[in-house]
Amino acid sequence: MKQKQELILEVKDIYKSYGGKEVLKGISFQVFKGETKVIIGPSGMGKSTLLRCINQLTIPDRGTIWLKGQEVTHRHTREINLFRQRIGMVFQDFNLFDHLNAVGNVEIALIKVKGMNRKEARNIAFYELKKVGLEKQAFLYPAQLSGGQKQRVSIARALAMDPEVMLFDEPTSALDPELIGEVLGVMQKLVQDGMTMLVVTHEMGFARSVADEIIFLEKGRILESGPPEQLFYQPKYERTKKFLFKLTELYGDINGNRKK
C-alpha cells in the first residue's frame, strides 16, 4: 500500500480569468507523497492553466499554492525560480531545447540552475536517460528523435532536477498513437517508483490503472473527484459518466484498449 501521510502539494481556492472569462473558479485539492492524481475535463476548461498556476508560469488571480507547507504564490521571482526546481513539468509539445542533444537537454539546468559541475551533471543526465530507456540516444538531437523519444527526454530532463512532484500537461496528446505506449510506460514506472504526480490526460487506461484519484474539471470547477472505480461506476453526476464514456470511446477503454 502507498503511504499517504505527507502532504506535498496543496492547491487552495485558485481563480484565474483571461480577458473577462473565468477559466478557474475556486479549485482546491491536495496531493500526498507518492500519489498520482489525474485531471480530466473538456478542452479549454483550464486544465493546463491550473498546472501552470502551480509552478507560477501563470500567476493565479486569487488563491494559494503550497509545496510541503511552504507558500509558492506571492513570492519574488527569485524564490519562484527555487520552487520551480522542485516542481517538474512535462509539456504537451515536449519543448526540448533544439540546439542541445538529449543529454545536453537533461544536464543544462543542472549546470546552469543548480550550479553542478559538468561531469556530475552528465552522470545524472545519463542516469535519467537510462531510466527512460534512451541511453543509446543520448547524443541525438531533438530533430533526430521520434515524438515518443522526445517526450521521454523531456521527462528525464524534469526528473534530473530531483523534483518533489511532477506535473504532466497532456504528455501524450501530441503523439502518434503507436508512440503513446512508450511514454505511458515510463510514467507508469515513475508511479511504481513512488513519484508524486499530477497528470492532465485523456488516457483513461492509464488513469484507471495508476490514478489514486481522478479529478473531473468542468467549467472552471471540480465537478467531481474520487478513485477511478467510483468515477467510472458510481459517479455522482450523469455528466461525469457521459464524459468518461466519451473519452473511453475516443482514447481507449479502461483496460487501455483502443478502438480502431
Place this chain on the structure above:
Amino acid sequence: MINWDFLINILIPSLQEGFLMTIKLITYSIPLGLILGILVSIGRVYGNLLLSLLCKAYIIFFRGTPLLIQLFILYYGFPSLGVYLSPFTAAVTGFVLCSSAYHAEYIRGAIQSIKSGQVLAAQALGMSKIGAITNIVLPQALRRAIPGCSNEIIYLIKYSSLAFMVTCIELTGAGKIVASRYFAYTEVFLVIGIIYLTIVSLATKILHILEEKLSFPGWESKP
C-alpha cells in the same frame, strides 16, 4: 599597360597605412556592432513597453538616416555640444551604431522564430528569464541570424570607406590622396576595389565556415 613600377614602389607602400586603418576600423566595429545589436534586439523583444519602444526608435533612427549624416553629426556636430571625437572614434562609433541597428533586426527575427515553449520549459526548470534567453534562445537565434548578420558585416567592410569623410584616412582615403597626386585614378581605385573584394571574400569564407561549424542536426546550414 600596367605600370608595375608605380604599383609596387608607390601605390602599395602609400596604401599600407590606410589598409591597416581599414582593418583596425572593421575589427573594432564588427564585434562591437554585433554585441550592441544583440542587446538592442533583446531589449526590443523582451524589454518592457518603454525599453522595447526605445529600442524600436533606435533601430528606426539608425536604419532610417544615411550613415554619412550620422558620421557628420558625430564628427562635425558633436563639438558644438562640447564632445570632441577623434576621426577614428567618430568613425567606429558611427559604424557600430549603424550596423547594430541592422543586426538587431536580423537577430530579432531569429529570436522570434524560436518557439516560445522552450523558454517556458527552461523557466519550469527554475531558470530565470535572463538565463533562458542566454542559455536557450540566443544560442539558437544567433545561429539563425548568421546569414543576415553576415550580410551586414560585408556591408560594414565596404562602408568603412566612409570614414574618409570624417578625415580618418583609411584605404579609400589613402587611395584618393595617391590618385590625385599621380593622377592615376583608374589604377588606384581598381587596386583598392580588388583589396576590398579580397577582404570581403575572406570574411565571407570565415562566416560560412562559422555557419557550418555551428550547424547541428535539424538545423543544417545546407538543406
